[in-house]
Amino acid sequence: MFRRSFLRIGSVAAGAALTCAGEADAQHPGGHASHGKPAPPSGPVPPSTPVARSEFAAPGQVAVVTPDGVTLPWRLVGGVKVGHLVAEEIEHVFAPGLSATAWGYNGRTPGPTIEAVEGDRVRLYVTNRLPEPTSVHWHGVVVPNGMDGVSGLTQRPIPPGETFVYEFTLRRAGTFMYHSHFDEMVQIAFGMVGMFVVHPRRPLGPPVDRDFVLMTHEWRLEVGARRPNPIEMTDFNVLTFNSKAFPGTQPMLVARGERVRLRLGNLGPMDHHPIHIHGVSFKTTGTDGGFIPPGAQVPESTVLVPVGSTRVIEFVPDEPGDWIVHCHMTHHMMTQMGHNIHSMVGADTKNLDERMRRVAPAYMTMGTTGMGAMTEMNMPVPPNSLPMRGTPGPFSTIDMGGMVTILKVRERPSEADITGYYEHPPGTVAGQADAAQMAADGVDVGTGNHHRS
Template sequence: MVTRRTLLSALGLGSLATMTAGLAGRQAIAAEDQQPTAGRGAPYTPVRTLNGWTLPYRMVGGVKEFHLVAEEVDHEFGPGSRAKCWGYNGSTPGPTIEAVEGDRVRILVTNRLNEHTSVHWHGLYLPSGMDGVGGLSQPHIKPGETFAYEFTLKQHGTHMYHPHADEMVQLALGMMGLFIIHPRGGERERIDRDYAFLLHNWALHPGTWRPDPSIMQEFDLWTFNSKAFPAIDPIVARTGERVRIRVGNLSMWNHPVHMHGVQFQVTGGDGGRWPRAAWRSEVTEIVGVGQMRDLEFVAIPGDWALHCHMSHHTMGPMGHDIPNALGVDQSGVEADIRKVLPGYMAMGKDGMAEHGAHVAMGMKGPVNTMAMMSGDGPHGPLEMGGMFTVIKVRDDLAPGDYGDPGWYRAPAGTTAHRVSDDPDFGAPVRRGDDMQG
């Protein structure tokens, strides 16, 4: 497997190994020839890839040269769930490629899979022969071969890369990545923090270690950048900063991405940053399959949820064919069934929340399978999974600090609190009550 260390060494960039930004040394940024400027000295904010990193390059005759390696990777989706996936340079999604409009780029692609592949540069203007559709615009990249893609970047915006060869299998196993192109003249409105992630779904059946590429709808895992909550990085910002979140969808479903705390502006997509007159305010934006969307907002202090609004996309693996037993006393039933079906978990009599209690008490599910709901917050179990993370905004966060600041301490008097244990407190009004005024 190619690691970032060996890749940097192979590219003659070994000295850059210590020059990283982000958690655990991710987000590698090359040195002198990779300063964050966009033509004529106009600055840009480097992209922060959730749970990911940015691919270094080297300058060769005025061309920015990147190197991708398609290979099998050992990937962890979250606590208790690992799988043999496919990706690039040791990770799924592969590293983010980041460049500037007008750059000439050369991308070397080495195939270390046991079948052929190709790479399509999703949404980019380029010569037909560089479009990466195996059999149509190029020969397939056979195992052991390295192909070169070379073109000039004629646009800016949020883009992706992925195979166009045995696509059902290779996408299902995690072969994808982000391709971010900054505008040559700089942003018309400054971005203080720039985040990006890809939406994906996986069929990692309970107790198995390889994703199933034959599943079309009944998926077990829903991820931001191949991580399920609580393993997904938080989005961190300082109060008043302008934040952009770039979201791409290479899953098999459309996803209504919902943000708490603000009305964000949808400012762009595959076609780059839209004219200001085309921006629109939303709190939920559907990101369709194969689409990109840029969401911008001014950060407000607090801890705010960011998630897909399809409820089953914010859960871990679950049994879709389990009978609905709401309202049924199931005393002893679960224990009896577990004698013949280890790991069985009955649906709750009074709702699903009791599963959170089961997990908290250490109840084990099938081997190599995440809990359906997981994660702890400052006030108890978060009871979330899948496509969910937290936007953490603080007044005193230093510029450039992306570390997790912990949980928000709300000012006194601004947190909902218990006022009574009596379910009939305050004589609640119900439909049909005789009311005045």
């Protein structure tokens, strides 16, 4: 039988105690651990000091912001930046009303964004509190082979309850990722992914004012279920940015005229995502392979982020407002919608409705005029489910969900309410047409005789 037939997700194993600060420098010269176990320290242990958040990026560069997320803290030990990742089972909220038991790092999915500078020496401890072994691969980062994190090939898997250490020098700047490389079908599907940003020692290109990271992900979570289904290959029903589904996503607040960098990552499991941003034109300036020369950058409004890849885009918004950012695969803007039913659009169900109301007076067939009106209905739903019901907007229900967030462009973002909507100047909002103006323009909607150029 196939391996997938035997999948059983067990309960979480007991966690091991965290490695003490005195072990933080226990590493062989050259950065290679002996079968994953640090060598005992020789001589006095260097003092450990926290690294200030303002020092995460090189001079002249801003630190990255992870909406709905955090950045991994560093401690400086003998000139080495030391961080700690804990692989563990977590309770994760996708959006109000929808949560699941997932796996992640340091109590969240995606894990903390790792942020450092080209040339930094980093030491990353990984403690395994999962019910099965794990490892961490530094996706796109060039490291010594024994630090690549491929279980069985370059290291022993990290058993439950143990802590391994990875150490390497960041020789190349770029936008990378990290993820489990043991039982990836399950562990990645459960959320064991994160972003890894390495700033160049000297800035490349025009300096940016804002630097965001968004990681796409797709999940299969049955209505009412507590755990995602890692075996799903095609019909994902919860699509997220930084593991949040709209309206649970945190907006990105920027100023008009600022230069904005947005780093997009995609570790799957299966789909590419064409990410479209309203209101701006941008250029793709980098991938997980490196920076793109200016002569090869072309203006776009949609960027395709393939599975296993990152894309870096930069833009300067010149129109204030609330601009939607979303995957342009339309089903990726929905949450827990069923796809195994027939379309009812255009069906005449008058006789059916009359017959059904004899036994169920409140019955009505839905979807005969389209699906949008269903988002206005405040109908009861099963526990722990979030079908596409939309969310209140400034004009009506916003009938989107899933892989959606908002870019909020303001004149003075420091004074703006990130939870509030844009106040449009008078005369700048589309509205009901004026009959006199329609006549002057030669538009006659009554007869269907439209002006044609």
